[in-house]
Amino acid sequence: FNRIKLTNQTSTEPAVLSIISNQRSFIIFKIKSANLSQIDGETMSATNSDSVSTTVMETVNGSHQFTIKGYSLAKGMSPGRYIQSDVFSVNGYDWVIYFYPDGKNPEENSTYVSLFIALASDSSDIRALFELTLMDQSGRGRHKVHSHFDRALEGGPYTLKYKGSMWGYKRFLRRTALEASDYLKDDCLIINCTVGVVRARLEGPKQFGIVPPPSNMGQGLKDLLDSELGCDIAFRVGEETYKAHKLILAARSPVFRAQFYGPVGNNSVDRVVIEDIEPSIFKAMLSFIYTDVLPDVHEITGSTSTASFTNMIQHLLAAADLYDLGRLKILCEAFLCEELNVDNVATTLALADQHQFLQLKAFCLKFVASPANLRAVMKSEGFKHLNQSCPSVLPELLNTVAAADKSSTSSGQSSKKRSVSSVLGCDTSTTNARQVRRT
Missing domain, CATH: 3.30.710.10 (Potassium Channel Kv1.1; Chain A)
Structure with missing residues (x-):
């Protein structure tokens, strides 16, 4: 958001209205007053003060389950004829569900069933989100769901401008698919509708605020x-x-x-x-x-x-x-x-090995195996201590150096492979690399 500046006639420091946050559905406004203000021609001093208010954009949700028994008797009603639910209320507004067994419009030629939710209150410009669900009666939970909640960020809530305004689907489901599915059981359909009415809730600044200390x-x-x-x-x-x-x-x-x-x-x-x-x-x-x-x-x-x-x-x-x-x-x-550095890594590695600090040990081995560090570490006093106190670490170091060489070669970083036996002064003629010459 851009910052909006409000011109102040009596001060070179403008009042500033800025939007601090627009995270998800929360919008926080912060107003900082100018140093001086003028009322009835008199200049009055004012102290700087910050105030914060929060507007929460949210939905008030409600659901209604609509059951149609004797579905087969509704076939042949002709397009545009509907079966309606009882009126139900969400956030003070009345709603009704319309089910069209032969489709809402004649051009659909009874191929699809239609399903809509309509505003039944004498109200205008009501913004809401909707979800229409045809319930799977097999118990497997494979419901037929058309939800506006999942697509709210694409175009925002739907606006119903007057009583009778509708939201729904002319082609909700093919009739043949419906009649062959588990949505229809014992000649009965169950429809669930969820309505989320959008409202703005203002959380004004509190008169008295207490900030707890740490x-x-x-x-x-x-x-x-x-x-x-x-x-x-x-x-x-x-x-x-x-x-x-x-x-x-x-x-x-x-x-x-x-x-x-x-x-x-x-x-x-x-x-x-x-x-x-x-x-x-x-x-x-x-x-x-x-x-x-x-x-x-x-x-x-x-x-x-x-x-x-x-x-x-x-x-x-x-x-x-x-x-x-x-x-x-x-x-x-x-x-x-x-x-970690070349002077202390060997003693740290010895400590990690003796106490089995596995993460620290792995970090140290990778540090030592780096081409930029290996020779410098070998010249340190700590490496002599490592060689004497933890000789079993050296074969692990050989493996880490070899793995680093293999990784750098495969990534194209270096075409020259280091000889780990020459670098560490180790006899690697045996596969387990246990014969280590003390430096």
């Missing part, structure tokens, strides 16, 4: 952790001690739940020694447990180094796996994927 539950729990109020468990991690609440830990981690409240757990324990986790890593993990947000590791480590940040996220991922913190694992994996 959730601060995480911050409240973090404050509880920092204040140590009500803490009933202390963790000794290296030279540091961190206090927490067993119920909160149990709610967030299945491991803590089993440790404190499981069949072999000890609910009375008030001190636990944590080994194999650095104090800063455990502190970061506690912060996530209480806030559900990846902590500011820069603040925890006191370092701005990207390498140290990545290293800490790797350790945090291992801790998340140890305590079965699913969301923290995903957050850490996502971060490591975003920060």
Whole structure:
């Protein structure tokens, strides 16, 4: 939609009327007033104010089922003669269904049956959508449906200009097809008609609006952790001690739940020694447990180094796996994927292999197998660590490199295939590529 400007005689800043949204059947108008207005020759100051109103274009729907018994007795009525339903009402307007056994017009020569819905109220310019259905009486649901609802966007609703205006089909169905079908059973027809009357509903601006603030539950729990109020468990991690609440830990981690409240757990324990986790890593993990947000590791480590940040996220991922913190694992994996480079991919791949982080592992393998990265990764210290700690990964890397070569060759990107054995220094004479020379 184009923006419409309204000229203001007393201000260089025009008032603006703009259509903000036209999504589906919703139209939202926003009017922004000018700074100054003039009433009876006097200039009055006015503050800027925004107001929003919404017009909802919608249909009020209603259905009517019309049953015709003794269909065979209606044959031969002649074209233009009809059988009508009882009058029914939708949104305050009356409607009636007309069924023409021999067709509506003489030119149809009784080949087709006709079916129409007509306005029965003394009203004009009623806009509506319609659906006429001849019901399948076999129970298989193969109804004969002519629907205007499905085609509303093509030409808009149909307008009935006066009482007696009709919508329908002169050639609804061939009589021979009707009489040989499951629409006719025991000399009976069932017709269903749905009418959707269009109306515009204005949702004006509310006099008093209250905007709820975002959730601060995480911050409240973090404050509880920092204040140590009500803490009933202390963790000794290296030279540091961190206090927490067993119920909160149990709610967030299945491991803590089993440790404190499981069949072999000890609910009375008030001190636990944590080994194999650095104090800063455990502190970061506690912060996530209480806030559900990846902590500011820069603040925890006191370092701005990207390498140290990545290293800490790797350790945090291992801790998340140890305590079965699913969301923290995903957050850490996502971060490591975003920060992947030739210097850290090998150590990340080793971590992913050791803990079976399959998505992260696959991402790392594809990164290393890239022609632009492979040789640089092999020269890194991390690759030596990978070769020593996870030798079983190298055959997988060989397969990934080979697959990348095959893909690039088939797509015409490169006609020169890399020798994976020469690139990685591997003996690939055996099909399983298990003989790997350490670099």
